Amino acid sequence: MSRKVLRSKILQTAGLTFMLVILMSSLVLAQEDQAAANAVAINTMWTLIAAFLVFFMQAGFAMVEAGFTRAKNAGNIIMKNMMDFAAGSLVYWAVGFAFMFGAGNAFIGSTGFFLQGTFENLGLDIPIMAFFIFQTVFAATAATIVSGAMAERTNFSGYLAYSVVITAFIYPVVGHWIWGGGWLEQMGIIDFAGSTVVHSVGGWAALAGAIILGPRIGKYNEDGSANALPGHNLLMAALGVFILWFGWFGFNPGSTIAGTDLSIASIAVTTNLAAAAGAVLAMTVSWIKYGKADVSMTLNGALAGLVGITAGTADVTNISAVIIGSIAGIIVIYSVEFFDKIQVDDPVGAISVHGVCGAFGTLAVGVFAIDGGLLYGGGISLLTTQLIGVAAVFFWAFGLGLVLFKAIDLVIGLRVSEKDEIEGLDFSEHGTESYPDFVPNLKAQKGEV
Structure with a gap:
């Protein structure tokens, strides 16, 4: 073979090899681009599905609050x-x-x-609209927590004014501190899905509202003892708790905003274990204290466990989740009794479930977090940060809540008249009855049922 022919074949072979390298590189890049696009699509879909689950929690709150209150106010709760x-x-x-x-x-x-704008400061790899709708349902959750604590005696127009302010300002500011790059996030606080951002904000605002409103007619006696004003439908309340438990699988795992993050599985497990432990311990303690396994306390125990684990659900072990849920299930019982003793009337236990257990869950991260927790050799640094966060949010939400509700009371009027309260808010506020087929009786007209 001549040298000229050999050179030609070498050049041809080199050319083909170069083309193959270019082709293979293009295929690899295309596959990488497709994989990245698929990841964005999966993460977006997961975030949307989680948002829809959290939205369904609104139905859960409505059922819990309506079930734990009297029939004459069910429509008002829904509104x-x-x-x-x-x-x-x-x-x-x-x-x-x-x-x-x-x-x-x-x-x-x-x-x-x-x-308007790009929100590049968030560094998202999903569309801003997906992130926004997910955050919207969280904001609604914080607002609706207050409804139960203020049930059965609140002026509807005054409540609407509160709802707008907490969603527009009180809740978002706390969210910025902890999730939006604010001072608490810079300190290193851990509140993965919102024990403090969502639940304590709602719980402390509920405490302020209940204080300004005062108790329902007939709730407390002159000697300070409390009278039971039973809710009208425990089945409805139980359905609401199951809906909330279900929705929490969007609330906690969804806070990854990434379906490609396989930690969503372990987060779902810690969420479920804490809820189960909260229900079991609340049932057990109520059984010991009252001689019967109390239904409403058990239902609230499950919610207490869910609220308690929400801050650390991605940062604690399964055993720690059981411990956190168990403690929350015990705390909620004694917290409900405490607020009754100081005559803060909370018909559904929202202050105890969301405010108190939310604060506990946030502090528990400082103890049980695998990375930085006190029990894992992290010292008290993280626990101190968590404590600062809990205290700051309490003073912000409770303090502004007092100011807001007092202002509403002076300008609009926060509480309905005695006549309207006895008659029921369904009729006095909305001109309707949730159960028109019920036969009226004297006790119902007097507000005794």
Whole structure:
């Protein structure tokens, strides 16, 4: 073979090899691009599915609150829960999301009103609209927690004013502190899915509202003892708890905002274990204390476990989740009794479940977190940070809540008249009855049932 022919074949072979390398590189890059696109699609779908699950929790709250209160107020409960989400969605879109996640300072966001802008500061790999709808349902949850604690005696227009303010400002500011790059996040606080951001904010606002409102007619005697005002439908309340438990599988695992993050499985397990432990311990303690296994306390025990694990669900072991849920299930019973003793009337136990157990769950991270927890050799640094966060949010939500509810009381009027309360808010506030087929009786007219 001549040298010229050999050179030609070498050049041809080199050319083919180069083309193959280019082709293979292009295929690899295309596969990587497709894999990245698939990951974004999976993460987006997961975030949306989780958002839909959390939205369904609104139905759970409505059922719990209506079931734990009297029949004459069921329609009013439904209206408050509906408006928490409907009005809340609008104001959170307009200003709340910007205050929470917009670029700004360590206290509050100041860009992105009406979802205008890029939100590059968040570093998301999913569309901003997917993240926004997920955060919207969280905001509605914080607002609707207050409804139960203020049930059966609140002026509907006054409640609407509160709902708008908490969704537009009070809740988003706390969210910015802890999730939006604010000062508590910079300190290293861990509140993965919102024991404090969502639940304690709602719980402490509920405490403020219950204090300003005062107790329901007939709740407390002159000697300070409390009278039971039983809810009208435990089946409805139980259904609400199961709906909330179900929705929490969107609330906690969904907070990864990443379906490709396989930790969603372990987060679902810690969530479930804490809820189960909370229910079992609440049942056990109520059985010992009262001689009977109390239904309402057991239901609230499950919710207490869920609230308690929400902060550390991604950062603790399964055993720690059981311990956290168990303690929360015990705490909720004694907390409900405490608020009754100081005559803070909370018909559904929202302050204890969400405020107290939310604070406990946030502090528990400082003890049980695998990375930085006291029991895992992390010292008290994380626990101190968690404590600062709990205290700061209490003073913010409770303090502003007192100011807000007092202002509403002076300007609009927060509490209905004695006549309207006895008659029931369904009729006095909405001109309807939730159960029109019930036969009226004298006791119902007097507000004794």
